[in-house]
Amino acid sequence: MAPSVYRITPYDPAEPPAAERHGGTAIPYASGERVAAACAEAVTGFAREAGADHLLVGSPMLEGFFSHAESRGWRGRGLTGLFPPDLSGYHDGARVPLATGLGLLRAMVLRAGAWCRLHTKDGFFLHVGQRDDIYVGGARPYPEAAARARALGLTVVPVERSPYDPALDEPDELPAADDAFWSRLHSLVAERGGVLLEERYVANAHRWHRLTDSAGIAAVRTGLAPRAVLAVWPDLTEDIDSVRATLRSAEHLVLLVQQEADGTIRPGRVAEPWMGRTDTAFPAITHGPGWRAALVPLRSAEHPPLLAGVLPDADGVVRARRRTNRTPADERQALLRSLRVGDVVTGVVASGLDDVGVHVHLDHPQGWGLGFLRVPEMSWERFDSVDAVAPIGREIRARVLHVDFGWERVSLSLKAMSPDPWRAFMEAHGVGDTLRGTVTHSVPFGLFVRLAPGVEGLIHLPAPADAGEAGPVARVGDDIPVTLLAVDMERRRISLSPGRLSAGLRSPGPRSPVPGPADDA
Known part of the structure; x- marks a missing residue:
């Protein structure tokens, strides 16, 4: 029997709000918790009707489905309280109670950062989409659960399939990190004296390990997350000046990985050319005895690693799945990468922050709310009100002052459009x-x-x-x-x-x- 699939939304799909059409959320901030609670209650009905008391996590991401903005990390990306601080138990194939699955659903509805698929072995599944929509289904219809969801004020319509069906994913075959992988890794360490091991335990989340001998390799291997994707890069270096110089001239986005004097390796962060500057009181890349650093390509296609593989299950079979299709967040990052300081962009003033500035929707499918125009950059002339220069709804042409990848923000200037x-x-x-x-x-x-x-x-x-x-x-x-x-x-x-x-x-x-x-x- 063909599976029964339902699409659940907090709005009428025939008349989607403007924010939803541009990749934003249509759920007002003040209503977020209420809508998330209604969605969780609705999905509970489907799960109970399907007899599901546990769910399997599939293709988990820490960020990058809705946004790559670092600000979401400050709120735990919706995973706080669901998993331990080290996020053990949040990986592809993890089995979680229904209550934890509903917590993940809430995090995804609120766009807190994390994203994953949820399913059972007998075919029941739950997918949260990019348009404030939820896809739930299984091997048979769930009429009672659908009726209850409608009674909660949600729109429920049958659809042919979920657009997030794993079968629709683009293939991304990686070799198994088997005995041959580890043998090659031992050889690389012996040849080079040390390497940097990247452990991608979920998509867009990394742990870093500096390996310098066989004992270190064995210790790290026992603590790796199940189904993690591994990549081996050249070792961290103490030549911080060369790292800074490379960063200042980098043509592609890279991750900055730093090891402190006590051996602790900081989480990687997206590096920007300004971080290579030395004419500041507090340089972004620390220099000192015992400190090391490395620049790792954000996308391995730009510069492949020395070695790569994915951890197989205990029986030696690779079952890990990663969602490799580009997301709106990826498209947004691509837009940011395409912009350069001095570029002229167009957009529409969307909203204001009192006397601070205004948000601008750039004229691009992924430019919704991406621009920000501060008051000092609005005009060379004195003005009494922001509304006199940049009222909401006005179309503007502005010059790019700065592109912030961490905050996903483009700083704009109207002043820079004319000579000083x-x-x-x-x-x-x-x-x-x-x-x-x-x-x-x-x-x-x-x-x-x-x-x-x-x-x-x-x-x-x-x-x-x-x-x-x-x-x-x-x-x-x-x-x-x-x-x-x-x-x-x-x-x-x-x-x-x-x-x-x-x-x-x-x-x-x-x-x-x-x-x-x-x-x-």
């Missing part, structure tokens, strides 16, 4: 020059004067009580002559004095509105 007006102004003027400007703001201690588009200076004036009532009053909008007294290009400040025709000038006093501090100059 300060440099142009100082090329045309110098200290001592007299020119005309327009008063833009009046404060108790002086007047701000616009000298050119994007360039303002400050005339420090005595308070009315000190200056008496003599002298003309300058008001916002007045055109007055001024003389340049001093220029601080680094802090973007210009000190002015009244020109000859405005000698004795005074501020209108505290009755005038005070728009902002002097530091805004």
